[in-house]
Amino acid sequence: MSIRLSGVGYTHPNGQAALxxxxxxxxxxxxxxxxxxxGAGKTTLLRLLATSLMPSSGELSLLEQRPAQLRGSALRRxxxxxxxxxxxxxxxxxxxxVTAVLAGRLGQWSLLRALVSLCYPLDIPGARQELARLDLAERLFERCDxxxxxxxxxxxxxxxxxxxxxxxxxxxxxSAMDPVLADHTLTLLGEVARERRLPLVASLHAVDLALKHFPRIVGLRAGQVLFDKAACDVSEQDLAALYANDTLAANAAKPVSHETARPVRCL
Structure with a gap:
């Protein structure tokens, strides 16, 4: 397995429990x-999986390692x-x-190579290839601002x-993309994950996109897993309970008709 959380909890330094x-x-x-x-804890959960936070309780295993037991270079690797x-x-x-894209490998490069790439991009074709997937190849040498x-x-x-x-x-x-571009981008992420055999975990506010693009849905509420189901098994009742008493519940649930969202078919 790639990821395992067992009884994982997290409490912020101010004493507020997030998971x-x-x-x-x-x-x-x-x-x-x-x-x-x-406020359900979605971002906190992702930060735990990214190892920028460590659990306050329970056990987390990632890629056959336990981050809480690692230090220094082992944790950086x-x-x-x-x-x-x-x-x-x-x-x-x-x-x-181009420099922003190449920064993706700074953690894998030597300090010298990283510094050189800041002045002279070392893999322009590689950066262009990834940008082309996202229809941005022509922006290669523009400034990010x-x-x-x-x-x-x-x-x-x-x-x-x-x-x-x-x-x-x-x-x-x-979150900052129009509906057509958002749909295209999530399709791309799913394709890349399948091609490379990667586990993919995404937090989404758009329930319709989640149901359409992800075979498995985890509903998180008040720091706890309310349900963990195949997308085609998530019901209107599940979503109503997940967003209960939320002022945006009606808007969140409105587009999630299974007919509209066309979730991945259960096997």
């Missing part, structure tokens, strides 16, 4: 969407195998797109794909 006794297992190549209301697509990619405004929010999100995705991680994580990766 409670989460049990979750993902195998190689599995694709899972995490859905739930704001594990992190270099994990790709996290951010909702708002940390792109230096004056940096060129000249791009729209949706384009910056796609540059962040290209950087993570260039990294060639063993685990692919995505935190609201299409």
């Amino acid at each position: 409670h006794a989460v049990d979750l297992t993902l195998n190689q190549g599995e694709q899972v969407a995490i859905i739930g209301p704001s 594990l992190r270099s195998r994990i790709g996290l697509i951010h909702q708002s990619p940390p792109l230096p405004p004056r940096q060129r797109v 000249q791009l729209s929010g949706g384009q910056q999100q796609r540059v962040g995705i290209a950087r993570t794909l260039y990294q060639r991680p063993d685990l692919l994580l995505a935190d609201e990766p299409v």
